[in-house]
Amino acid sequence: MGKVLWHATISLDGFIAGPHDAMEWVFEHAGPNPAAERVTAETGALLVGRRSYDVARMVPAGIPQFVLTHRTPDATPEGVTFLSGEVMYAVSAALAAAGKKDLVVLGANVAKQCLSAGLVDEILVHVAPLLLGEGLPFYRRAGSAMQLEPLEVSQAGAVTNLRFRVKKRATNSERP
Amino acid sequence: MGKVLWHATISLDGFIAGPHDAMEWVFEHAGPNPAAERVTAETGALLVGRRSYDVARMVPAGIPQFVLTHRTPDATPEGVTFLSGEVMYAVSAALAAAGKKDLVVLGANVAKQCLSAGLVDEILVHVAPLLLGEGLPFYRRAGSAMQLEPLEVSQAGAVTNLRFRVKKRATNSERP
Numbered sequence: 001m002g003k004v005l006w007h008a009t010i011s012l013d014g015f016i017a018g019p020h021d022a023m024e025w026v027f028e029h030a031g032p033n034p035a036a037e038r039v040t041a042e043t044g045a046l047l048v049g050r051r052s053y054d055v056a057r058m059v060p061a062g063i064p065q066f067v068l069t070h071r072t073p074d075a076t077p078e079g080v081t082f083l084s085g086e087v088m089y090a091v092s093a094a095l096a097a098a099g100k101k102d103l104v105v106l107g108a109n110v111a112k113q114c115l116s117a118g119l120v121d122e123i124l125v126h127v128a129p130l131l132l133g134e135g136l137p138f139y140r141r142a143g144s145a146m147q148l149e150p151l152e153v154s155q156a157g158a159v160t161n162l163r164f165r166v167k168k169r170a171t172n173s174e175r176p
Numbered sequence: 177m178g179k180v181l182w183h184a185t186i187s188l189d190g191f192i193a194g195p196h197d198a199m200e201w202v203f204e205h206a207g208p209n210p211a212a213e214r215v216t217a218e219t220g221a222l223l224v225g226r227r228s229y230d231v232a233r234m235v236p237a238g239i240p241q242f243v244l245t246h247r248t249p250d251a252t253p254e255g256v257t258f259l260s261g262e263v264m265y266a267v268s269a270a271l272a273a274a275g276k277k278d279l280v281v282l283g284a285n286v287a288k289q290c291l292s293a294g295l296v297d298e299i300l301v302h303v304a305p306l307l308l309g310e311g312l313p314f315y316r317r318a319g320s321a322m323q324l325e326p327l328e329v330s331q332a333g334a335v336t337n338l339r340f341r342v343k344k345r346a347t348n349s350e351r352p
Contacts, residue, residue: 012301012324012338013315014190025321115307125188129324129340131291133317139189141309145201148188148305150334158326162188162336164305 002044002102003121004091006111008138009159010125015135016108021055022135029128033156035163039124044101045094047114052107066094068110087113112141120166123148127160178220178278179297180267182287184314185335186301191311192284197231198311205304209332211339215300220277223270223290228283242270244286263289288317296342299324303336 008016009026017023030036043063050069065080068090072082083090091114094103105111105120114120125138148164155161184192185202193199206212219239226245241256244266248258259266267290270279281287281296290296301314324340331337 010190012190012299012340013313014186014188018321019318123188127338129326131315131320131322131324133315133320133322137189139307139309142195144307144309145194146307146309148307150305150331150336153329153331153336155326155329160326160329160336160338162303164188 002042002095002098002100004095004103004105004114004119005039006105006114006120006123007039008106008108008111008123008125009128010138011128011130011132011135013131013133014138015132016138017055017136018132019134021051023055025128025130025132029126029157029159031157031159033126033159033161035124035152035154035156035161036126039102039104042102043104044098045103047090047094047103047105047110049107049110051109064094064097066090066097068113088117088119091117091119108136108138108140112139115139115146115166116141116144118168122151122163122165124161124163126156127162129158129160178218178271178274178276180271180279180281180290180295181215182281182290182296182299183215184282184284184287184299184301185304186314187304187306187308187311189307189309190314191308192314193231193312194308195310197227199231201304201306201308205302205333205335207333207335209302209335209337211300211328211330211332211337212302215278215280218278219280220274221270221279223266223279223281223286225283225286227285240270240273242266242273244289264293264295267293267295284312284314284316288315291315291322291342292317292320294344298327298339298341300337300339302332303338305334305336 147167152163222241323343328339
């Protein structure tokens with residue numbers, strides 16, 4: 001069974017988007033990056049938040065995409081499944097679709113829900129070389145500190161890739 | 177003349193302290209770290225915020241320390257200078273005291289002021305392997321994104337060291 005990987009590009013000060021969802025800086029730093037290309041090759045399915053779905057709108061060909069949302073749109077594009085409710089069922093469905101490959105989670109809110117439910121195995125961040133000072137935080141949840149274990153550090157251009165394993169707490173480490 | 181270096185330990189999600197100034201996690205990850213030891217060897221003076229001064233209270237022997245504060249305490253410990261007012265004058269005084277060595281800036285608020293005034297040359301962060309989810313942000317200032325240039329990446333135990341040069345804007349790059 002594949003892993004659940006939270007994948008994000010962050011500023012050094014921990015934002016995944018600037019004010020008004022500004023993400024040009026992410027695309028500016030999306031040059032050739034072996035660590036990101038490896039993720040793409042190992043992705044069996046995507047679980048994305050509604051905000052990420054609306055903002056990014058990139059559905060890689062042939063990769064099933066699950067969108068966690070309470071606002072199901074009228075049209076459902078090919079390859080996209082909209083789900084609402086418990087995040088654990090969304091993860092179950094998306095992991096099943098991923099087969100032996102990984103489930104990649106995109107979007108701060110859905111990732112936070114997965115993390116709280118003990119469902120994230122690894123985190124890969126690309127640290128872009130800037131301070132934003134404001135915007136959408138990478139992780140914001142009171143009383144929910146999470147310990148990580150570094151797996152890999154690499155550089156690609158001006159970007160630094162940091163990969164971590166999430167140290168699971170015994171009480172909620174079971175897969176749904 | 178030495179450089180002005182902002183030195184901090186941050187969580188992966190960009191906090192320098194947890195709720196209620198919690199910093200145990202910083203000390204837990206303060207094991208042997210050549211990048212940090214190099215900074216100590218090259219430090220000629222410290223410029224610290226009042227909060228950092230109150231919380232950390234570590235005055236390395238023989239290193240002059242400048243504290244930017246509006247609340248000057250009654251007693252002034254040996255080697256400590258309290259200043260209020262414009263950050264550029266504090267930086268001038270501290271740089272002069274540093275001689276040919278570096279001026280190290282500690283504390284999010286004073287560092288932010290220095291950065292906005294175009295006075296920070298480099299940033300060294302030690303990324304501790306955890307997500308805090310809440311606390312005192314490393315950098316928070318609306319409308320003040322800053323571009324950085326990566327200089328060095330290294331690991332020490334579970335900590336990742338990232339060193340950057342601050343790309344100065346032409347308008348405010350002059351030293352006081």
